[in-house]
Amino acid sequence: MNYPYWVAIGLLMLGLxxxxxxxxxLKKAVGMTIxxxxxxLFFLLLAVKxxxxxxxxxxxxxxxxxxxxxxxxxxxxxxxxxxVATSGVALAIxxxxxxxxxxxxxxxxxxxxxSDETDPA
Amino acid sequence: xxxxxxxxxxxxxxxxxxxxxxxxxxxxxAFGHYSPGGGFQAGVILGxxxxxxxxxxxxxxxxxxxxxxxxxxxxxxxxxxxxxxxxAGMAGGGTFLDxxxxxxxxxxxxxxxxxxxxxxxxxxLGVAATLIILFCRLGEQxxxx
Amino acid sequence: MSELILAGLLALxxxxxxxxxxxxxxxxxxxxxxxxxFVMSLIWAVMGALDVAxxxxxxxxxATTVLFLAALLRMSRRRSPAASPLRxxxxxxxxxxGGAVLGVTSGLPRWGDPTSAPAxxxxxxxxxxxxxxxxxxxxxxxxxxxxxxxxxxxxTTVILTAGLGCWLLLNPRRR
Numbered sequence: 320m321n322y323p324y325w326v327a328i329g330l331l332m333l334g335l336x337x338x339x340x341x342x343x344x345l346k347k348a349v350g351m352t353i354x355x356x357x358x359x360l361f362f363l364l365l366a367v368k369x370x371x372x373x374x375x376x377x378x379x380x381x382x383x384x385x386x387x388x389x390x391x392x393x394x395x396x397x398x399x400x401x402x403v404a405t406s407g408v409a410l411a412i413x414x415x416x417x418x419x420x421x422x423x424x425x426x427x428x429x430x431x432x433x434s435d436e437t438d439p440a
Numbered sequence: 441x442x443x444x445x446x447x448x449x450x451x452x453x454x455x456x457x458x459x460x461x462x463x464x465x466x467x468x469x470a471f472g473h474y475s476p477g478g479g480f481q482a483g484v485i486l487g488x489x490x491x492x493x494x495x496x497x498x499x500x501x502x503x504x505x506x507x508x509x510x511x512x513x514x515x516x517x518x519x520x521x522x523x524x525x526x527x528a529g530m531a532g533g534g535t536f537l538d539x540x541x542x543x544x545x546x547x548x549x550x551x552x553x554x555x556x557x558x559x560x561x562x563x564x565l566g567v568a569a570t571l572i573i574l575f576c577r578l579g580e581q582x583x584x585x
Numbered sequence: 586m587s588e589l590i591l592a593g594l595l596a597l598x599x600x601x602x603x604x605x606x607x608x609x610x611x612x613x614x615x616x617x618x619x620x621x622x623f624v625m626s627l628i629w630a631v632m633g634a635l636d637v638a639x640x641x642x643x644x645x646x647x648a649t650t651v652l653f654l655a656a657l658l659r660m661s662r663r664r665s666p667a668a669s670p671l672r673x674x675x676x677x678x679x680x681x682x683g684g685a686v687l688g689v690t691s692g693l694p695r696w697g698d699p700t701s702a703p704a705x706x707x708x709x710x711x712x713x714x715x716x717x718x719x720x721x722x723x724x725x726x727x728x729x730x731x732x733x734x735x736x737x738x739x740x741t742t743v744i745l746t747a748g749l750g751c752w753l754l755l756n757p758r759r760r
Contacts, residue, residue, distance in 0.1 A: 321695065323591070323595065325690075329599065329683070330598070331683065332680065333602055333606060333679075334602075335678060336676060340675035342668075343664045345611050345615075345657070349606065349614055350606060353602050356645065359641075363634050364696065366703070367696065368697055368699040371633065374712065375474070376715060376722055377722060378716060381712060383708070384699040387633055387634070388703060390711065390733075392634050393725050393729035396478075396640055396725070397737060397741075397744075399641050399645070400484065400744055401740060402645075404574070404743070404744045405747055407578065407652055408750045410653065413660065415754060415755070424664075473723055476635035477639070477726075478636065478725070478726045480640055481640050491647075508752070512749065516745060522738055526734070526738070539731060550720055552719040552731055553719060555730075556726065559730050560730060562741070566744060570744050571648055573749075574652055577751050577752055577754075579655040579658075580757060
């Protein structure tokens with residue numbers, strides 16, 4: 320019964336495909352977000368245990384098998400905020416590109432960059 | 441520029457909600473030891489309250505309350521607080537980020553508790569400042585407002 | 586019952602991801618991304634990862650959507666419908682990566698197994714000793730801030746650096 324892993328991997332593939340195959344740069348940023356959250360989902364799936372409770376222990380009961388694994392949670396917490404920060408930088412770069420070249424399609428930008436280099440105005 | 445929302449209901453609700461939400465962020469930071477929460481959650485809630493302020497009450501309200509260079513400085517101060525807590529552990533005789541040797545008049549286990557609290561505060565400041573800066577910069581229109 | 590909820594939410598998640606990727610209008614894609622982030626945080630809450638769900642609800646459903654929309658207001662909403670010549674390469678890369686990872690998952694422990702390797706390596710030590718060594722019942726906070734404090738320090742620096750990068754890139758005086 321490992322189907323949640325397949326969903327995470329499917330989303331990973333979708334995000335990777337979007338980042339490469341989409342021409343629009345904002346769609347690439349959307350694909351990046353999907354890719355990052357899919358990886359976080361995969362890690363968190365590794366932390367689940369059957370009938371386990373939150374990883375908040377009390378002095379009475381510290382049997383580790385009854386609590387969820389806290390290590391992937393801690394690692395993924397920082398990953399989420401790093402995700403939004405990198406999205407912010409990606410959007411800043413997109414805004415500068417749009418202001419300079421007037422388009423968000425990668426082929427249009429590539430040809431305008433090339434014409435800039437051959438004919439520096 | 442993002443205008444003030446047209447509905448008075450939205451404006452009033454946000455005016456009432458924002459201080460409560462910021463108090464909740466402080467609560468999440470302080471109770472991170474006992475319940476789900478901690479520095480990152482408190483920081484993102486704090487940043488989100490300022491974004492909400494801009495969306496409901498207009499960009500000029502946010503510009504009056506937030507001075508962007510000061511915000512950047514606060515964010516850097518948060519990371520500095522984290523590093524200084526680590527260095528203070530060295531001053532007490534331990535390695536970097538060894539909170540049990542913090543120069544506090546409490547037993548070492550309690551000192552680690554307080555060390556966690558200090559660095560979570562630093563993380564909150566850093567994350568909240570980053571969110572506010574991202575929104576302020578991305579939301580500016582071409583005229584620079 | 587919670588298995589059913591989890592399965593339903595995962596199906597909704599995939600549907601929203603497909604909408605976000607294939608939408609012809611960029612505004613629709615951004616809104617679908619916001620809904621995707623929210624459903625993702627619901628899934629994590631159902632799985633019991635409350636700290637992470639908390640953060641993702643604010644960041645993925647709120648802040649990411651607002652930042653994308655704020656940026657989209659300054660750019661065009663249209664998207665060219667032409668397909669990229671790279672799409673077959675992209676399909677090969679995605680299927681290859683996915684196939685490789687799927688091949689590995691056959692070696693993964695059964696989902697939810699409390700005797701799996703990640704659950705018995707070092708995290709039982711954190712769970713057992715967190716109260717006696719750090720006086721912090723919340724094991725996630727003590728792992729994040731104390732046992733793995735270096736990682737959190739560097740990640741916080743990365744977050745601040747990204748914010749500074751955005752601040753410098755979009756400086757309005759730099760025309």
